Amino acid sequence: MDHDLIRRLYGKGARVYDAVFGPLLDRGRRMAVDAVNASDAGSVLEVGVGTGRSLPHYRADLDVTGIDLSPEMLARARARGAGLPQVRALLEMDAQNMSFPDAHFGAVVAMYVATVVPDMARLFDELKRVCVPGGLVLVVNHIAAEAGVVAAFDRLVAPATRAVALRSDLRLSALVATAGLEPVGVDDAGIGGYIKLIRFRND
Numbered sequence: 001m002d003h004d005l006i007r008r009l010y011g012k013g014a015r016v017y018d019a020v021f022g023p024l025l026d027r028g029r030r031m032a033v034d035a036v037n038a039s040d041a042g043s044v045l046e047v048g049v050g051t052g053r054s055l056p057h058y059r060a061d062l063d064v065t066g067i068d069l070s071p072e073m074l075a076r077a078r079a080r081g082a083g084l085p086q087v088r089a090l091l092e093m094d095a096q097n098m099s100f101p102d103a104h105f106g107a108v109v110a111m112y113v114a115t116v117v118p119d120m121a122r123l124f125d126e127l128k129r130v131c132v133p134g135g136l137v138l139v140v141n142h143i144a145a146e147a148g149v150v151a152a153f154d155r156l157v158a159p160a161t162r163a164v165a166l167r168s169d170l171r172l173s174a175l176v177a178t179a180g181l182e183p184v185g186v187d188d189a190g191i192g193g194y195i196k197l198i199r200f201r202n203d
């Protein structure tokens, strides 16, 4: 899925994004933010920050940077983040090719982004590069079942979801192999366990 298509889709979808994917996906967002808040990471990067639904929930003493490809999604994030002491910057940037220096953030967070970016391996390479050694790498995403009826359903709808810049057939084993890190925790984070919070240390 190329960047122009992603920009077009999220440009059109920004207006209704919170109504469609707001409360439905909030549990995973809150679990990730709670994990950051409980950590000793002083600075946080949220890639694919979208409309910025998580921004108000980070601890006020944190230093949060968000990036996104879509100017329309970012405009909503900027409105939501205005005046929040924890929000340092909201920037238009590709998560697969970031302009931040190495080892720059204490924690990096990717919520509902891993299955949207064209190249998940490059995303993880960049997340690991900009995160300090030993820092938190958090991923929230829908994860396909490994087998059974749900797995068959995921495979069936995969071509349709690909057409809207979203892969529905990502397995946990594939995500972990691509990340090249061992998870320190995997938790159910909504929709009957279909959404997972996967916690890594950048070792």
Ligand SMILES: C[S@@+](CC[C@H](N)C(=O)[O-])C[C@H]1O[C@@H](n2cnc3c(N)ncnc32)[C@H](O)[C@@H]1O
Pocket (backbone or CB within 6 Å): 006, 010, 021, 029, 047, 048, 049, 050, 051, 052, 053, 067, 068, 069, 070, 073, 093, 094, 095, 096, 110, 111, 112, 113, 116, 117, 118
């Ligand atoms: C499904 S939305 C998730 C938004 C937000 N994280 C949330 O929890 O609602 C995916 C977001 O990733 C952004 N995105 C997709 N590819 C990207 C990339 N390569 N770099 C940065 N952002 C990207 C999209 O513009 C969109 O805002």
